[in-house]
Amino acid sequence: MNYRVIHQTRYLYSVPVSLCQNEVKLLPRNLPRQQCAGSRVVVDPPPSAFRERTDFFGNRVCYFSIQQPHRQLTVTVSSHVRITPPEAEPLPGAGQPWEKARDTFRTPSSPEIIEAGQFTIDSPLIAVTDDLKDYAEASFFPGRPLPEAVNDLMVRIHRDFEFVPGFTTVATPLSHVLEHKRGVCQDFAQVAIGCLRSLGLAARYVSGYIETLPPPGKERLKGADVSHAWFSAFIPEVGWVDFDPTNNIIPRDQHITTAWGRDYADVSPLKGIIFSGGTHQLAVSVDVERLPDTETGTVPLNA
Secondary structure (H helix, E strand, C coil): CEEEEEEEEEEEEEEEECEEEEEECCCCCCECCEEEEEEEEEEECCCCEEEEEECCCCCEEEEEEECCCEEEEEEEEEEEEEECCCCCCCCCCCCCEHHHHHHHHHCCCCHHHHHHHHHHCCECCECCCHHHHHHHHCCCCCCCEHHHHHHHHHHHHHHHCEECCCCCCCCCCHHHHHHHCEECHHHHHHHHHHHHHHCCCCEEEEEEEECCCCCCCCCCCCCEECEEEEEEEEECCCEEEEEECCCCECCCCCEEEEEEECCHHHCCCEEEEEECCCCEEEEEEEEEEEECCCCCCCCCCCC
16 A cells, blocks of 8 residues: 655744754654655754654654754654555454463563563553553453453453543543543553553554545545554564554554654654743644555655
């Protein structure tokens, strides 16, 4: 599948901002089944400094600063991405018991296990609690294969939690989400990650996009798509496998990955600091458009 993704973020300030510094994590990663043909980053007003780097987790990060007074900031990121569907189902029908997988992190025997081990411990937004463990244990009964147990956890979160935009913010404690069983994709992913880590298993937060299809007979609305989040679990026999509890699916060719980390704090799409004494308004527009398979043009990266 070929996709064009356009993500625009716009800030309107009540008083002029004299200086701002920002980081953008909106450039799709290059992965075995995902290739980014190119990305274009446009910042208005034009930045005084702009550069790209790779962070600790391998995510592509753009830094820019604006050193002139401005009342509005617009960041538009356009990318061309190709997704190749897996040849077989990404989740095996059987696997080793989850307890055995857990034990591999206690005595790591390979660089891959050591690397995955960092995703078994608490992170800034996800701290293991007894409540998370209690919720997880309904899926992880003794001897159950790990892939089957993780899939069951995904199904239960999709069934038990209600998608309610605006009920949470990025600062809402995970305990609040678990108690009220309401939130958005970010919350559902972090609940799943907390559950897995409470059992000594490795899970990471994945940020990106998902193609949304209009109802039959209706045209797609430009800018109607949104950023999306899901989680990935480490399965020793397979590697990292993605799960989307918001939609109760295992991603194949409609999910576009931009970044991953321990939790949302590691992959915030756009963050920074400003020098100003006023307030601001934020508007975000995302458009994920499927392109013909024959279209292979690239998009240059610039600011």
